[in-house]
Amino acid sequence: MKILEMTAVSRTYVLRNGEKVEAVKPADVKIGKGEIVALVGESGSGKSTLAKLALALEKPDEGAVMLCGENIGNMTRSEFRRKRLAIQPVFQDPTAAFNPRRSIGSVLEEAIGCRIEATADPEATAVDILNKVGLSPGASYLKRFPHELSGGQRQRLGIARALAAMPKLIVADEPLSGADVSIRGQILNLLLELRDELGLALLFITHDISIAEAFADRVIVMYRGTVVEEGPASDVLSRPSHPYTKLLQAAIPSVELSDRDLSRFVVEKPDIANCCFHHRCASATAGCLEAKPSLRKISEGRRSRCLNA
Template sequence: MSYLEINDLEKHFVKKTGGMLTSRLETVKAVDGVNLRIEKGEILGLVGESGCGKSTLSRTLMQLIPPTSGSIVLNGENYSTLSPAEVRKRRLDFQMVFQDPYASLNPRMTVFSTLAEAVKQRHKGMKGDALEAKVIELMSTVGLDAAQMKRYPHEFSGGQRQRIAIARALAPEPKLIIADEPVSALDVSIQSQILNLLKDLQRDLGLTLIFISHDLGVVHYIADRIAVMYRGKIVETGTAEEVFNSPQDDYTKRLLASIPKLNVS
């Protein structure tokens, strides 16, 4: 059994279309029968254009929205069958890193308060020197100076804020981290730093990560395996090298063709 197994997962939404006299209900299949396997310590790149269902899939995995059908099995436990109360208890097992680090951080909380709050979700009795030591450890892990722990998000650069967001995701000691377009809002030079940080965390901590992006080039750099999503379905999976160098699906080929190329003469 794989560490994370997603079996025939579906998430459908019903919306009203047409005018007042001709309205009808239409089912939108945002996630339509997704099957994926992820091994412990692996980075899976989930790639596709905007609107293909990537973010809906991530929120369904996080149990933020319930699936219409199918199952999510993490480390042998079927999370899809849990009651709402049990889901809340296990939500610490799933953490997210969002696209915009400034929007995802509370501007009124210092780095210390942000990370300490996340640590105490898993270790409720931790306080004092032990809590401060844990925050310092988290900051060091993501390449931040502990002397900055009393600063607020607006006092950091975009790349530093994303490092804070990654530290916050690590703080509750999750089993899986979902990174939803975590570098698309950053400058190109900073993107590479964050990507390298995530690869280092995979190596040093055995991090299991789903990395979501519309950019197949970025996903190729960071992922062990790639899953290509189109209109709610997974149309191709394989190792990063297989998908990048020998794509099988026409949609994957179009994604590859859209990657900017430098013409050097």
């Protein structure tokens, strides 16, 4: 049984002028115990919207979200409140994610109190969680406030709050975007340790494909709300089949800038009635303008939305 299984979920927003924006077109996501799945794409690709659907912060227009084998759309409010403890978020901005008037101890103890199985000593549990995420000695942090911590410490605190509910899956939305290189490495290592120790699954959202290559078990690549490629991280990122995945790899900073072909980065308004990427693709053919490719299997465990893959 998968911890999270999203089937053909989609989400469309209507702007004030009546224009419709398809933030997520029908997409499938499956995550098993202890699995790290990286959701990769540039800004506006639909990554964060898909994360909100996974967290039930928004409802899909179509499709179903299964959490631990149960459809959350069919749950009563009380059933949903219990079930959603299995999936917890870590937000991009740890500063904005906390009430500045509440101490670290009160924040964690409130989350611990939401557990299905009551904890005899919430304070001791909070100390243990703080130690686990590298904020030690944990007891020294209980009476402090989030704004007193450094950026890296606040991100660790965000992970601690997620752990307080004893989740099976953590959804981390760009948790490294504001961190320097050393802090990024520390947070990634911490998440790997928690996966190994607790069997946590992780949906890791990032625009940095190099992080996904080093960190994830599987990769899902999104472009303009569409999943264009997915599969094992080692295969997708060493032998990308979709032109957009190749473009993301080409965008990784390199000291050999003179060897890069920047002409491929020209952006025009696309005709999304056909292939959603043909306007930026150096390998586009006449068929790309006439057909809308499906996400088809290209090898074991891999799918790509490209006619030429």
